[in-house]
Amino acid sequence: MTDVLTPVLTDNWDAERSWTLASYESRGGYAALDKAFGMAPDAIIDAVKESGLRGRGGAGFPTGMKWGFIPQDNPKPKYLVVNADESEPGTCKDIPLMMASPHTLVEGVIISSYAIRATKAFIYIRGEVLHVIRRVQRAVQEAYLAGHLGTNIHGSGYDLDIVVHAGAGAYICGEETALLEGLEGRRGQPRLRPPFPAVAGLYASPTVINNVESIASVPSIIANGHSWFASMGTEKSKGVGIFSLSGHVKRPGQYEAPLGITLRTLIDLAGGIREGHELKFWTPGGSSTPLLTAEHLDVPLDFEGVGAAGSMLGTRALQIFDDTTCVVRATLRWTEFYKHESCGKCTPCREGTWWLVQVLAALEKGQGTEADLDLLLDQCDNILGRSFCALADGAVSPVASSIQFFRDEYVAHLTHGGCPFDPAAATVFAPAGATA
């Protein structure tokens, strides 16, 4: 059963003190760097293009193509920015990766920066995770001391500095242009595009912004060859990825597997749903991706498969909810998150999330009428695709999808005069035998 797993990024996580340079190097770490320095930068970009690596931050944009957008004739400096502002509810892959093997990321940053001809790279880490910031800072320091960073790295003549930047607690800074604003010292709010970051990003210079997992995948692609990477996964979603299972499964955790694996297989790997319960609904890629249900257990978890099922692969943050969970309550919690995190720049997101929360909160208490469900859907329609950035699109995903699949449960709140579920039953400390 476990042979479906393909540990690449997670391969060394069980090593003794895996986060240290010594441990990383003992398993061949930083060897890909020398191989990369033996290649022309454009050859690395080509290799990443050939590998089929698509952005692991959720949108799935081909990484090599993004690098190719950098205008190399632009006289301004080029920058690589790593988006490590992992804040999406349910998403929990980059933080464990940076905790367990920060050098994988650092090596990826060096190779990627070399490919796009950047001599300065930034790792923007979510401010709340201080332990991760410290770990990455230490890894960068180790890399400097070992000559993997700084001037004339490995005698290649290539120079690179890495700045580890701590965010200040805003989900919106995971949006790449808001992240750039934050890096430049301003309030995290998304920027008007065009110009796109590839042309005028950080400090109005050409900038590549990639997710942690995308960059961390680069050393293995260089070391093993792009065809090795492309041999895994599905036709259009190649390679491996970390699938983060959380919630009502017996063994939540990180499962690295080729794209296209199904949730059924993953739940089996995780030991099944909590004893005595059944799968009710799940998110394929964090709370911003529309909910799916048990009928979608065999959907291939790649960009196309999940898209065809009406949702998005996102960050492969599989939040598993069993039958003890009230979908109205879950949706309200998520919506409260988006209301709290809306940056306020544009009207539909700022005002729409404010209103959605009020309608949902009333429904959870059994107040309102069935017409409120249509009102909610119309609000979602007025928000989706109308906002400045994608935050609001994510905010309406759980609302619209939960009404789509669980309209009866919403109505039950109204007829029941409140939530028919026992909120304690859904918790991990639920008393044995608690039922819905």
Place this chain on the structure above:
Amino acid sequence: MSTTPEKTDDLVTVTIDGIQTSVPKGMLVIRAAEQVGVQIPRFCDHPLLAPVGACRQCLVDIPDAGNGRGFPKPQASCTLPVAEGMVVNTQATSPVADKAQQGIMEFLLINHPLDCPVCDKGGECPLQNQAMSNGRGESRFTGYKRTYPKPINISAQVLLDRERCILCARCTRFSEQIAGDPFIALIERGALQQVGIYEREPFESYFSGNTIQICPVGALTSADYRFRSRPFDLVSTPSVAEHDACGSAIRVDHRRGKVMRRLAGNDPEVNEEWITDKDRFGFHYATEPDRLTYPQVRDEDGSLRPASWTEAFAVAARGLRAAGSSAVLTGGRVTAEDAFAYSKFARVALGTNDVDFRSRPLSAEETSFLASEVVLRSTVTYADLEAAKTVVLAGLEPEDEAGMIFLRLRKASTKGTRVVSIAPYASRGLTKMSGQLVRTAPGAEAAALEGLTSHAALRDGSSLASSGTVEIDATAVILVGERLATSPGALSAAAALAARTGARLAWVPRRAGDRGAVETGCLPNLLPGGRPVADPAARVDAAATWGVEGLPEAPGRDADAIVAALRSGELGGLVVGGVDPDDTADPAATRAALEAASFVVALELRETEVTRLADVVFPVAPASDKAGTFVTWEGRPRPFPAVFAKPTSLPDLRILSGIAEEMGSPLGFRTVEEARSQMEEMGPWDGERAALDAVAAPAAGSTEGLALATWKLLVDNGSMQDGDKAYRATGRAPVARLSRATYDAVGPTVTLTGDRGSVTLPAEPADLDDGVVWVPANSFGNGVLADLASPGSRVTVAKGSDS
């Protein structure tokens, strides 16, 4: 409303709501739609601010972006440039766009208090109007709204009702992009995002009132206008601001004979859509309780008593005849028509060239400069400032003295124009224009101007930027302020620099009527239309137009000489209007002259020390009560109509014509229209101009003490700013600026002592030379000239006590 991009040769064809049209490349869809008559609703969009796309009200459907593919979602038309072949469907034809807009409007209103019945904006509110045109009739929102304590002062003048704010960021973008005063910013996030200030840096900007005007809701109001009236009760009259030589278009809103507020007019060639706070809030002077409302004559017991107009005319005429030689001082605030009347009155009724509009420090060099380099010339416009590669400022601090020049130069500086200032230190205004300082002690301006070209001649191209020299050629503009009159040789040096390099030269006075007074000959050496007094042909030409036998030949006295002659008894009578002795080079001498004069006729708006000393006092109309023309620093005539028709409020020219008729030398006009047609009939002088009597810069003088640099701040104690405490509280606190070394030696409070007195002020270090101190000219006591030092003199500095 919208501005059209300058280039019109590069057109693209788009289809908007089925109508094909060609618009300049790069134009935003929202403005292209205006070209076909479709108004897309909008809040954050403003044609003079950078697009932001925040409010999302202007969503439209783009079925074809010009490449055959459409956008799957509605697009914000305020951030989307047109493309060849683009198809745009607005709310007029697209149900998707219409629903998107209605959805946004509903969202905007859920947290808006809908307190329109008590809101100042109600009736002229873009949110209210567009909610009617592009919103749903009833909200479906039944929840609770975001509320805040209301209102908060973001400055003494500007108040913010946060719950009304729709967070369009127009105010914050204006402050940052246009005024360069980013003292307000959006803070917090989500629905609690709000406009905020840093508590120790209130919103003290000379242009803060513009944010109130461009606020699309009632979130920003002024302490001055809040709760005063409703828009639908107001009558609007276009006018021209009377506070500086910029000629800003304004809109005067009035109700039942009283001005309630003033707004910026929209004139792309002059002030665009902005005005200074002085232009906006400085109108209460006309309704102060000391406003004169009837003529007065000096009674036998020595007191002033009310008189009829006819009696006052007769008494004034009799008195002036009896006084023998008389002179005219007009101040710089009157309209060109009134100035024409003063000028003609002096020549025709008093038979003298003793007339001067300058009630401030002046020089013979300036008199000559005005006749040779300024009158009849309009070589520089606002647009030229934007196009110039380099603009040199000498004796001019635009942010304080000519606000619209400042905004234009700031805009120009963001597009590559280099601003070079010959000034004692780098002011905040210069910093905001990214300007370059040529640090110059007062009195050394002539040398600094000469230095500009000598450096340019030395340059070797490559080291131009690093050597800090200034390139002056035919693409450059030199703006000289009226203050250069106090720096001997400086105006001559500026004229010489312009002549040598081909750079264009313009003189920027402070007051609205200054340039008009030059054009109409309120100068001892000029007749109206730039006719030199010294030119017999010019005199004959003027005399022929006026139908008089001849005009006085002797060149007149300037204001300083008039004062001296009144004191010595050479002159007996004086016709004086709009002169405050404290503005003059020697306030005590001016007062003594008024007392020494045997007969004084005063034309004034309000009771002043001049009217108290006068023998006949005539009340004159404020700018709101008369039609007139101000001539801008560019030489651009800015005519304006009367806001009010008040039969007892007469313009200066009507009073002068009344006196002249009693004297038997009628002026030939009684109304503004008649004066205008006579001015037009007379026309400009087409003969030779007077030559400049160039003055060489004197050798360096005394080095005792410190040289005193000074100018008037925009917001200060000027009497035309009386009546609005909130406005005055937004002014910059008076401080003495010293070099760091001097400050360290004598700060933080200093006492300055000059030949007229001592003042104690808080001090601030600035990048001045050690030998220079700067103080504001009219922000403490009776001003620098009355209380501290004479023009061009030096002062001593000592540690001040805090008492």
